Amino acid sequence: MAQTITEKIFSQHLDREVYAGEIIRCDIDMVIGNDITTPISISAFNLSGATELANPDGFSIVLDHFIPAKDIASANQAKISRVFAKQHKLKNFFDEKDMGIEHALLPEKGLIVPGDVIIGADSHTCTHGALGAFSTGMGSTDLAFAMITGGNWFKVPESIKVNLSGKPKKHTTGKDIILEIIRLIGVDGALYKTLEFTGSTIAHLTMDDRFSMCNMAIEAGAKSGIVAYDDVTKEFLADKNLAREPRIHSSDADASYCLTLDIDVANLEPVIAYPFLPSNGHPVSKAVADKIKIDQAFIGSCTNGRLSDLKTAAEILKGKVVHEDVRLIVTPGTQKILKEAYKLGYMDIIIDAGGVVSNPTCGACLGGYMGILGDDEVAVSTTNRNFVGRMGSRSSKVYLANSAVAATSAIAGYISDPR
Numbered sequence: 001m002a003q004t005i006t007e008k009i010f011s012q013h014l015d016r017e018v019y020a021g022e023i024i025r026c027d028i029d030m031v032i033g034n035d036i037t038t039p040i041s042i043s044a045f046n047l048s049g050a051t052e053l054a055n056p057d058g059f060s061i062v063l064d065h066f067i068p069a070k071d072i073a074s075a076n077q078a079k080i081s082r083v084f085a086k087q088h089k090l091k092n093f094f095d096e097k098d099m100g101i102e103h104a105l106l107p108e109k110g111l112i113v114p115g116d117v118i119i120g121a122d123s124h125t126c127t128h129g130a131l132g133a134f135s136t137g138m139g140s141t142d143l144a145f146a147m148i149t150g151g152n153w154f155k156v157p158e159s160i161k162v163n164l165s166g167k168p169k170k171h172t173t174g175k176d177i178i179l180e181i182i183r184l185i186g187v188d189g190a191l192y193k194t195l196e197f198t199g200s201t202i203a204h205l206t207m208d209d210r211f212s213m214c215n216m217a218i219e220a221g222a223k224s225g226i227v228a229y230d231d232v233t234k235e236f237l238a239d240k241n242l243a244r245e246p247r248i249h250s251s252d253a254d255a256s257y258c259l260t261l262d263i264d265v266a267n268l269e270p271v272i273a274y275p276f277l278p279s280n281g282h283p284v285s286k287a288v289a290d291k292i293k294i295d296q297a298f299i300g301s302c303t304n305g306r307l308s309d310l311k312t313a314a315e316i317l318k319g320k321v322v323h324e325d326v327r328l329i330v331t332p333g334t335q336k337i338l339k340e341a342y343k344l345g346y347m348d349i350i351i352d353a354g355g356v357v358s359n360p361t362c363g364a365c366l367g368g369y370m371g372i373l374g375d376d377e378v379a380v381s382t383t384n385r386n387f388v389g390r391m392g393s394r395s396s397k398v399y400l401a402n403s404a405v406a407a408t409s410a411i412a413g414y415i416s417d418p419r
Helices: 005-014 038-047 072-087 102-108 123-131 140-149 174-185 200-204 207-220 231-237 284-290 307-317 335-343 346-353 403-412
Strands: 023-027 030-034 059-062 092-094 117-120 134-137 151-155 158-165 193-198 224-226 259-264 271-273 281-283 296-299 327-330 378-381 397-400
Touching (some): 005 023, 005 117, 005 193, 005 224, 030 102, 030 140, 038 072, 059 072, 059 102, 072 092, 102 123, 102 207, 117 123, 117 140, 123 207, 123 231, 134 224, 140 151, 158 174, 158 200, 174 207, 174 259, 174 271, 174 281, 207 224, 207 231, 207 307, 271 284, 281 284, 296 307, 307 335, 378 403
Parallel strands (some): 030 059, 030 117, 059 092, 117 134, 158 193, 158 259, 193 224, 296 327, 296 378
Antiparallel strands (some): 023 151
16 A cells, blocks of 8 residues: 555554554654753653663754853753763763754754654754654653653654645745745644655755755644655765664655645745744735834744855845844854854854854744844744744744845845845
């Protein structure tokens, strides 16, 4: 019987055919925790009486939300993970000395491999599906169960086939494609489903585009997002010392989908998600007509903090100056990205234009630190959520956009069209 890529990944792990709707117990290749979620998992692990991790090489802790610590509470949170990592001689522990946002850092390190089953106590763990893996977010106690047993329970999700056609125009990116999908189906349109991205457009999308699309699958309610392995994936992985041998899967031509969504990308404008939902999407031309004045532009996060985002920003900002009423904050996804951006001159351009560069962190995205919005302030942001109070004051407003829109808007003082 024909299978989707998701069904094939689970089938290989169980050594038998499985299909959507089945409840299964499956071994996990990589378990991911961070400085906010892992202390709860560690507490549950200790309360269980467990003394050893079931799969220590398949467990990563990345301190990325409040590192360097912003206050005593966040310092103590991080300390819990540091003590546990040292106690268990954890190989995949990433702190200030080798820091990065978890969903950018782990693929960079070769710890995410095609065909993997991955869980993380962070909703945007679905990012890693861009590498042809099944990857999903779970709760901290679910993480503890995997730490203790090496596996977890899953209901194999049905899949929505997203058939993308056409070549995107300049400054239309993976971020715009996923915002358009969420606009069409809503924030619960893919509830407990896999968004499987297919079609002729995929060949035109970089890994960074694909990471952005899979990253925001959760904003449509999806359990995961996934893109099948191809030459772009192969090139991305070529220089990495992979943790495991890749297991390559693709969906059968006659696989069963609960929905097929056809989108012509060729004429898609950059998409702006207005407050207060990622589904409240509008073409950038409408945002320009609406004359939306901004106080802050933010470029970064696990959605858009990659080298291509910094390159785009630098190309737009070169020889320009950030508007006097705007704060431009740029947060690279990892230290490696930061170093490469300096080497290529991107950071000099951004700083000379009036932008400020932070260390890799999730801080601003979740309204933690490094870019909090005050009362009634407005931001255009490359992050993934724009709920009430997401980046600061409950009276502030966040407009989600791609990096080109954010950089162009930082110069103009209003949400602007980069094309």
